[in-house]
Amino acid sequence: MTQTSSASWKRAPGAPPLLLGHRGARLLAPENTLLAFELAVAAGADGVELDVRLTRDRQVVVFHDATLERMTEGREVRAVRELTLAEAQRLELQQGASIPSLAEVLAWAAGGGHRLNVELKADHEPAGALVAGVLEICTQLAHLAMAEKLIFSSFSAQLVARLSWNGLAPCAWLTRANEGWRRHACGWRLLGAAGLHPQQSQVTRERVERWHERGAFVGTWTVNQAQDAARLSDCGVDTLIGDDPALLVATCRS
Numbered sequence: 001m002t003q004t005s006s007a008s009w010k011r012a013p014g015a016p017p018l019l020l021g022h023r024g025a026r027l028l029a030p031e032n033t034l035l036a037f038e039l040a041v042a043a044g045a046d047g048v049e050l051d052v053r054l055t056r057d058r059q060v061v062v063f064h065d066a067t068l069e070r071m072t073e074g075r076e077v078r079a080v081r082e083l084t085l086a087e088a089q090r091l092e093l094q095q096g097a098s099i100p101s102l103a104e105v106l107a108w109a110a111g112g113g114h115r116l117n118v119e120l121k122a123d124h125e126p127a128g129a130l131v132a133g134v135l136e137i138c139t140q141l142a143h144l145a146m147a148e149k150l151i152f153s154s155f156s157a158q159l160v161a162r163l164s165w166n167g168l169a170p171c172a173w174l175t176r177a178n179e180g181w182r183r184h185a186c187g188w189r190l191l192g193a194a195g196l197h198p199q200q201s202q203v204t205r206e207r208v209e210r211w212h213e214r215g216a217f218v219g220t221w222t223v224n225q226a227q228d229a230a231r232l233s234d235c236g237v238d239t240l241i242g243d244d245p246a247l248l249v250a251t252c253r254s
Helices: 034-042 085-090 102-112 127-140 157-166 180-184 205-213 226-235 245-252
Strands: 018-022 047-054 060-062 115-120 150-154 171-175 195-198 217-220 239-242
Touching: 018 034, 018 115, 018 245, 034 047, 034 102, 034 245, 047 102, 047 127, 060 085, 060 102, 060 127, 102 115, 102 127, 115 127, 127 157, 150 157, 150 195, 157 171, 171 180, 205 217, 205 226, 226 239, 226 245, 239 245
Parallel strands: 018 047, 018 239, 047 115, 115 150, 150 171, 171 195, 195 217, 217 239
Antiparallel strands: 047 060
């Protein structure tokens, strides 16, 4: 299937990079919650990066960890996949926040014109069920005009290939610096990926230029220091993803 255009995720000449809150403004509010997302865009971010998993009834929720222990401060230790959507949303996180569904976040983003980077967790099993759930929700909400402001990403080559083949939205391959030959995302075009999201230590001007020459958009994570944001912006990356959106805005748009 033809890949949806990724042109809107490529940095215009002379423009600053796009800025995304990593799980929202997670230094100010519980990560991956609507409160964290609201605070990220209030700080000037173009949108947010978030993580998704499936509940027991195969509903897509926005949550990073496989288990609920960290985000409930030990009050709940079950895995996300053991709970129904209703059970998950009844849980109280820090600051009284709750776990949102992907559908809720898509509606929020569309209503405000915010960008979304939806990361599908690579440790989720079965992988096909997570892809199917995400694509079903996004297809149902396609009328919300999110096409140019939505991307998918994953560390899993299998998930990237599945998402890219569908073509609903551009997909980026996430890579870590400690992944050996995979750290430079060799073979990304064979997977159908439209973009690359390398860890910030992998980014140099030469690599960004080479990836751009081959047609990729390039985002990098997790950028939490002003000097790093300035260096990466100078390298020409298209998107910076960080925990402190206000710092990124002050550094890249001052």
